[in-house]
Amino acid sequence: MSAARHDLAAAGAHLAALGLSPGSSGNLSIREGSRVLITPTGTDLAAIDPDGLAVLDLDGTHRDGPRPSKEFPLHTAFYRRDxxxxAVIHLHSRHATAAACRPAWSQHSALPPLTPYFVMRVGQTPLLPYAPPGDPRQAAELEQLPFPFRAALLQNHGPVVSGPSVSTAMDAAIELEETAALILALGPLPARLLTNTEAGALAEKYGTSWNG
Structure with a gap:
């Protein structure tokens, strides 16, 4: 069993233990060269079989293994654009999904720069307009957005996050959920946000993106 398969199964178990993938929701993938290993449709992230992953080309062609998650177009779109x-993680985590049901904070980010860790670990997170789960048109829109980002909220659906490794993608998904929870907890109360200068300096230092 490859280390990548083991890492994907371990990440799924950790995210499930945190309560971020209710039922059989959510899907994970990892890129190995020109191939993508992705969880099959209907997979419980708490019990990913490392030897039972679907294998795709970067264009989404199914090469081996069981039928992939219907959300595979989002995963391959992230790999092609960046x-x-x-690694790519898509969840239906409660707070991030709730935030995805609200208007975007700005054109470039659904959520504001509330904490330094959101900017450091996630960065700007655009809100993609609603589409049915698995709709390739939404994936095409994600791929073609003309500014850098590593995470997005799918309107009325949930978060999708990428990273240079499984661990960084997982950390970003967890931080995105926590930021959404903080914003919802604040409600209509005024909040002090990081300034564009503060957020930009953090993004530059930690390799994320922030355009305000």
Missing amino acids: PAAR
């Missing part, structure tokens, strides 16, 4: 992406 050569540095090595």
Whole structure:
């Protein structure tokens, strides 16, 4: 069994233990060269079989293994738009999904720069307009957005996050959920946000993106 398969199964178990993938929701993938290993449709992230992953080409062609998650177009779109992406995580985590049901904070990010860790670990997170789960048109829109990002909220659906490794993608998914929870907890109360200068300096230092 490859280390990548083991890492994917371990990440799924950790995210499930945190309560971020209710039922059989959510899907994970990892890129190995020109191939993508992705969880099959209906997979419980708490019990990923490392030897039972679907294998796709970067264009989404199914090469081996069981039927992939219907969300595979989102995963392959991230890999095609960002050569540095090595893992993609899509969840239906409660707070991030709730945030995805609200208007975007700005054109470039659904959520504001509330904490330094959101900017450091996630960065700007655009809100993609609603589409049915698995709709390739939404994946095409994600791929073609003309500014850098590593995470997005799918309107009325949930978060999708990429990273240069499984661990960084997982950390970003957890931080995105926590930021959404903080924003919802604040409600209509005024909040002090990081300034564009503060957020930009953090993004530059930690290799994320922030355009305000």
